[in-house]
Amino acid sequence: MNTTDAKRAPRIAVVGGGLGGLALAGMLHRQGIAATVYERDAGRAARTQGGTLDLRPESGQRALDELGLTEAFRADARPEGEELRILDPAGRTLVHRVPEPGGGSRPEIDRGALRELLLSKVPDEAVSWGRRLTGVEELPDGGHRLEFADGGHADCDILVGADGARSRVRLLLTDARPVHLSAYLQLAITDADRRRPRIAEFVGPGSLMALGDNLNLGAQRSGDGTIRVSVTTRVDADWVDRQGFGDAEWGDVVARLHELFAGWDAGLTSLIDACDPGSLVGRNIEALPVGTRWPSRPDVTLLGDAAHLMPPVGEGANQAMLDGVLLARAFAQHRDDPAAAIAAYETEMFDRAAVIGAKSARIESMGLAPDAAERLASYFNRMTAAS
Structure with a gap:
């Protein structure tokens, strides 16, 4: 000083x-x-x-x-945002945590x-x-x-x-x-209740996580009616840049994301199809x-x-x-x-x-x-x- x-x-x-x-x-x-x-x-x-x-x-x-x-x-x-589901790639719900009214501690x-x-x-x-x-x-x-x-x-x-x-x-x-850990992609479904009511009902008021081997698919509700869809995968630090998602046609982006989740439940991968064109943002996760x-x-x-x-x-x-x-x-x-x-x-x-x-x-x-x-x-x- x-x-x-x-x-x-x-x-x-x-x-x-x-x-x-x-x-x-x-x-x-x-x-x-x-x-x-x-x-x-x-x-x-x-x-x-x-x-x-x-x-x-x-x-x-x-x-x-x-x-x-x-x-x-x-x-x-939003106390209701504490609702959480954990699913496997087959779409089976392993955890469904619903806070009781007035009982949630982490809104x-x-x-x-x-x-x-x-x-x-x-x-x-x-x-x-x-x-x-x-x-x-x-x-x-x-x-x-x-x-x-x-x-x-x-x-x-x-x-x-x-x-x-x-x-x-x-x-x-x-x-x-x-230190690099993984790659993270985020996409968005805006005005989900009106534009994608089936997806909005599937996600619910909180969030869900579907987890596989080195690959996760998540969705989380925001207070403005947007659902944010995320993809996390254990890859090298240059993977996001190599994909060139920003220069690709949206149909190609969606198809390539589906390739990542080949064999996963169609109800889960429908989250990808519902995302707004051009909404993908990629970054690396580090610690x-x-x-x-x-x-x-x-x-x-x-x-x-x-x-x-x-x-x-x-x-x-x-x-x-x-x-x-x-x-x-x-x-x-x-x-x-x-x-x-x-x-x-x-x-x-x-x-x-x-x-x-x-x-x-x-x-x-x-x-x-x-x-x-x-x-x-x-x-x-x-x-x-x-x-």
Whole structure:
């Protein structure tokens, strides 16, 4: 931290306006600590924010409670979204979990609605939109200068990287890099109840997962009536690029996806036929090595995917939000000693992320095993029995 002016409050920069970065900024401002969020999106409505999330009581919901957002969350959440079915490639239902009215503990909420809730706790002037980070320079007297793609820059005394899987801020702390796990394709069925009523009834108000050997087909309902269909497959890191889906005719895309699921139940693969032409988006799924740590620094830290990128099995957003409120609490408890705040936060976060990351890795591996449907069904049945 720049110590040339001990009376000046440290300038805190949060790189990344995702769920974790906004939870941090909102909690800091709630405690009278100023911070600026630098977000690459051009504005709050610059793009859609993806599908739905189930918020865990011990992490995501805890963060919202700390922020004073519990009632607003309940107003936007969809308890019916907890309904889940697990099927095998033959279309047999192995698990059908339906929450009792008023009994669900992990209601779904659309990611966009959740982001709006978090933005409501951050002053408008504290978010700097359209600022894509391109470089970080350490300043001679301490702190950092952030360089942005628009040619601008900003100086800070404390830098928090909430900039996701490909974090630039992470490079200041560790050589750890994400490891490739699988490929993920997402497609969409918009206005499903009206346009595809049979598919909408099949998916129901929540989600389903059909699991085979190194291949998964999923579908999840969003609050806006969209059903998001996903394909996950264990292939190499260049597979998505080699497919050239973006340049192919839609009929060819559909035919090639059917080839992936040759022999699967026709009721399941009808999800592919129902998807909107041109809606396919592909990416790789990656994760940081479980237990990634770094020597604590007094002026830089990370949260969320930048700190502990995990397989997407439901923990990432929850842990990012919890990171944000716990880091803000640490800054409030050590107002005159940011180094102590960062060290205290990282000690807890490292241990928590190692446990959750190991669990997430086991679930991810289980979900792409040869007997994935049976194994995951057994896992969910054990969890239900234990709850």
